Amino acid sequence: MSLTAIAIAVLLPEALPLQAQERQQDQQATQTAQEGRRVHSVRRGDTLWDLASFYLSDPFLWPEIYRLNTMVVEDPHWIYPSEQLVLPGAGEIEVAIEEPDRVPGEEEVVVVPEVVAEGPPPELQELKSIFVPREATQTTLTYEPVPPLAALAVSASDFHRSGMLVELSELGPRGKVIDAAVPENILVKVPQSPPVYGRIYVSHPGGEPPQPGDRVLLSRIDRRVKGYGYVIRPTGIATIAAVHEDVSDAVIIQLFDRVGVGNEVTMLESFHMERGVFAEPVGTGPSGELVAFLDQQWVPSIEDIAFIDVGRDRGVVVGDEFEIYVSSRRSPEGFRLPEEHIATGRVVRVTEGTATLRVIEMEYAGIAEGLPVRLIRKMPS
Structure with missing residues (x-):
């Protein structure tokens, strides 16, 4: 609320200040109420701002x-002549006490009276404690760093x-x-490959029922490589979860590729x-x-899988x-070209x-x- 708005005069387009003689008349017109309060009769030109300035010494x-x-x-913008306004008496004015302005960032200094602790009374100073004090001991904690786990030449997953x-014939008993083990009352489309923790039905490898908890490898027979056999992917x-008369209920715990009906099942x-053990160089x-190759790609790369004889x-x-x-060879012009190293492969299965x-x-x-291959590093026996 602006001060200008408060100072709008009563029934006049402009607020007129109280004249000295009108102030004297106001004092004479003020009467004492039963509660001991004063009463002011509003005159033309009065505003609450002027009345507070005159009676309370603060507009x-x-x-x-x-x-x-x-x-x-x-x-409060408008008061009218002849209105009887009660004025506050002593002790009735509610004044908000403002704290002094503080410079931003300035710390407030609080003075705390010093308290001096008094000792025990004289009659208690001679008493001794029943507790025997222990000598202070210092404990030093020593932390030894835990060495990181040594690497594996070949992990179980790689294998x-x-x-x-x-x-x-070398695969052993197969199922x-x-x-996919999907209840008939669930109207969902069976995915092409069950997910991890998906359930499948498998026939017993070699006709012999496995035991619950046994693990089986799921694989697909790919192309045949003449003279060596089939690529097994x-x-x-x-994990076998339950064994029934003709099939076992198995839960997939790892996926390497798409699992489908007809995949081979072997134990x-x-x-x-052993961790930290790697192949060592050999002369011959x-x-x-x-x-x-496991995957026939146009451009071979690191992590590719290849088969050697x-x-x-x-x-x-x-x-x-x-x-x-690449073995040493002769160029079309007859020059002897040196042997060239192409890559290194680690045996992950035999x-x-x-x-x-x-x-x-x-x-x-x-x-x-x-391309020719030769052994350059051998695992310790």
Whole structure:
């Protein structure tokens, strides 16, 4: 509310200040109420602002007059002649006490009286405690850093998902993925591949029922590589949850590829690799040839899976490393070209006559079927 608005004169277009003689008349017209309050009879030109300035010595206290006369004054901007306004008495004025302005950022200084603790009375000073004080001891805590886990040359996941090149007779007893285990009352479309923790029905490998808790490898038989067998592509790992008369109820716990009806089911081969143990360089070792890839790609890359024709029958074990290279040759012009290193592969799975390599280093993107390979690092026996 602006001061100009408050100072609008009563029944006049402009507010006129009270004249000295009118002030004298107002004092004479003021009478004492039963409660001891004064009463002012409004005259032409009066405003609450002027009345507060005259009677209360502070024009900003005009709301105190308005507060006592709300039954008479509807709008504090307008008061009318002959209205009887009760004036505040001593002790009735509500004044808001404002704290002094403080400079922003300035800390407030609070003076706290000093309290001096008194000692025990003389009659208690001679008393001794029944508790025997202990000597202060200092405990030093020593934290020894926990060494990180040593790396694995080949993880269990690499071993199971990498696939192999093998004759079907080497797979052992096999079953089949029969169907996805979906209740008939759930009207949903069965996905092409069950998700992780999805349930499937599998036939018993070799006709022998497995035990609940057994794990099985799900795989798909891909193309045949002449002279070496079939490319076996793992699709997942499942745990047998329940065994029925003809089938077992299995839960998929790992997915490597799309699981479908007809996938092969074999008992999961156990695998263990000691941490921190890696292949060591050797001078000589078995050599052979890269015969196929798990995935036929235009441009080979690191992490690709390849198969070589050197296997368990020649002493190869998981973790061994082979060099893939180009032999020395002559150029069309007759010049002798030196041998070139192409890539390095680590054995992640071994069969009787083949081994599965995972490419771990590549000098040139020129890995191709038919390139020679040779053992360059051997796992400690």
